[in-house]
Amino acid sequence: MSHTTHLPDRRAVPDRDEAAGAAPDRTTPRRRAPSRHWTAWAFLAPATLYLLLFYAYPLYRNLDLSLRDYTVRSFVRGDAPFTGLANYQTVFDDPTFAPALAHTTVFAAACLLFQYAIGLALAVFFNEHFRLSATLRALFLVPWLLPLIVSASTWSWMLNSDSGIVNAALNAVGIDSVNWLTSPSWSLTSVIIANIWIGVPFNLVVLYSGLQSIPSSLYEAAALDGAGAWRRFRSITLPLLRPVSAITLLLGLIYTLKVFDIIWIMTKGGPADSSTTFATWSYRLGFGNLLPAFGPGAAVGNLLVVAALGFGLMHLRVQRKRYAS
Helix, strand or coil, X not given: CCCCCCCCCCCCCCCHHHHCCCCCCCCCCCCCCCCCHHHHXXXXXXXXXHHHHHHHHHHHHHXXXXXXXXXXXXXXXXXXXXXXXXXXXXXXXCCCHHHHXXXXXXXXXXXXXXXXXXXXXXXXXXXXXXXXXXXXXXXXXXXXXXXHHHHHHHHHXXXXXXXXXXXXXXXXXXXXXXXXXXXXXXXXHXXXXXHHHHHHHHHHHHHHHHHHCCCHHHHHHHHHCCCCHHHHHHHHHHHHXXXXXHHHHHHHHHHHHCCCHHXXXXXXXXXXXXXXXXXXXXXXXXXCCCCCCHHHHHHHHHHHHHHHHHHHHHHHHHHHHHHHC
């Protein structure tokens, strides 16, 4: 009878800790991933520095000018006394304030209305993609690309009372000459016409880009339903173009409020302050006299800044409500 001897299984038996799996040592601190905080600030630094140097600091200096009694001597020495809101009170009490406010309002409203209306009409016209459409659009950009001094000088020559081409055309059809630049009744109208001519291309470009984003299928469906051209424009184009129109009007308003070159070159705000706006008045107070009034001039400039800022905040609030709803 044979006896079989069973030898013990000598395979290595894992320890209890190894069987349970090697748990990480929680007492050892983990190595944190590199933070992206400083990387983000590195990318933001150039833009932040640019805004601080060319926007924040000039605004601060202009505010400081409006709150102190600066003269040429104190401006150089930097020891102008603090006067609070006295410069603003001086501006409000000045007899030029009311006419300048009225002229600025009329100038901005008229320019915005006609620039937007003409720009929208041209954008709809060029949206048809006919032959030479691109060439004509490029030609309409010429007023926007010309230096303002060239545009203003050209309009000054065209509206000259004696040798201007506009009066020559009026005389050719039996209409008497008009003193466009020297009559208090026509000087503001003259600068408005010139500024409308300059601003139309901007409205054309922006509104034309907005029209390109509207699907053509909407117009095709409306045409199949029997909608005419005016109904398609009123029910499709205007509602879908509303966001682009809002930003176009806002940018146009901010630009129009600060228009100085055109008015100063053509009329210098005259005659008899008939075309004076806040922009030209601010310049004349600060630099147009032998004894410059830096404080009141800066105060008038700050009124323009507040007006532009107010309209900008109003636009943001309307947009926020629109997207919230």
